[in-house]
Amino acid sequence: MPVVVLKDVKKSFGSLQVLRGVSFSVDKGDVVALIGASGSGKSTALRCIDRLETIDSGTIDVCGYSVSDPNLDLRRLRLDVGIVFQSYNLFPHLTVEENITLAPRSVKRMQKAEASEIAREVLAQVGLSDKADNYPEQLSGGQQQRAAIARSLAMQPKVMLFDEVTSALDPKLTGEVLKVIETLAASGMTMIMVTHEMAFARRVADQVVYMHQGRVHEAGAASILTHPTTAELSEFISNDL
């Protein structure tokens, strides 16, 4: 039973058509790596799934919600979908723990103690138990990104979206963030990640979707990264080495 289904999704920014009919689906517990060159539409596709962008045509279904329905209650969609951004976007005026408990407390109306308990759990999960009382600016990029992942996890989403979450980090910090994501994948979380980390995609992804010029150009198991069938994917991968 697929949790996320995109069918012939089209999207333009002004006269620029970014998505020219994108279709793929994600089963529960699957990890999907969305890869492709800059401008291929992979980030836009991801943002459409959380309705951060509205689509022009086609359909997107996420956890039983029709995302393209203009009357959809976006807050309910976002209770089921977590998203982590390239630029972390932690709230700078709140401590790490307050960043994490804000949504559980104000959206789910949780008591302080209960929310703090969840914060402790998710912080342990991302290896930041000792940073609960720090402000984001006191953390390294990798720590901030892990805190952002923890903040998303605290809402217990059914699907997690990762939008190039390691692109702003150096290799060492990238490694610590990827490790967290890998553990998350092993725990059975359904995830869609836009990534440039090919080795990571090969290791973790159940399905790889290669986007090229606004379309899904090639898709399949992670093995397509080692044995691509299209010339474009094979060229894209060779650029990575």
Added chain:
Amino acid sequence: MNNAINATHLTFLLTGAFWTLVLSLMAFVGGGVVGLVIALGRTSPVRFLRILSGGYVQIVQGTPLLVILFVVYFGLPTVGYSLSPMLAAGLSLTIYVSAYLGEIWRGCLEAVPKAQWEAAECLALSKTQRMVKVILPQAVRIATPPTVGFSVQIIKNTSLASVVGFVELARAGQLINNSIFQPFSIYMIVALLYFCMCFPISVFSRRLERTGASRLKAAETAVSA
């Protein structure tokens, strides 16, 4: 006839200074409340509110405070609303200050990165929660130095209230001068008293700007480290 400045004169000036502070406070509180509404209107997703608040700012900023004061004090009674000099001055300053604070605060609201809205939205926070718990606290931080700086302008501009007969510091100086005719010494004292009220605020504002800047720097080094 004794033309020297005596203790009674100084007490009178100090009382005037006190009313200057009272009027400044009225202007700051009134202008702050209305200014917040203006800032929210200017950044509202509703076009009508944007146009309405934008028009208000344009009209007020394009009008001298003195003229606003005349309209309120001399104009309103002709349509049946008579205000005391103090209320008229307070209301005029409220109108004037709200337009400027509204614009300053609009800038501060817009200075909070859009990504913060998005992150809050993706955590299922409602529109009001996003504004109150994520955007406003950050905007307040950005707004503090320019707001404190602007309050110096407010204090100085209260001197215009003297033209409708409200006895604040400037008017107190005029009254004493009318009786003993020592304009140089009297207005020097008046100037000194204004300076004593404004200077600490200027220093405070400058310090806020500096600490704000160094906080930012500390954050940058923490990230790059």
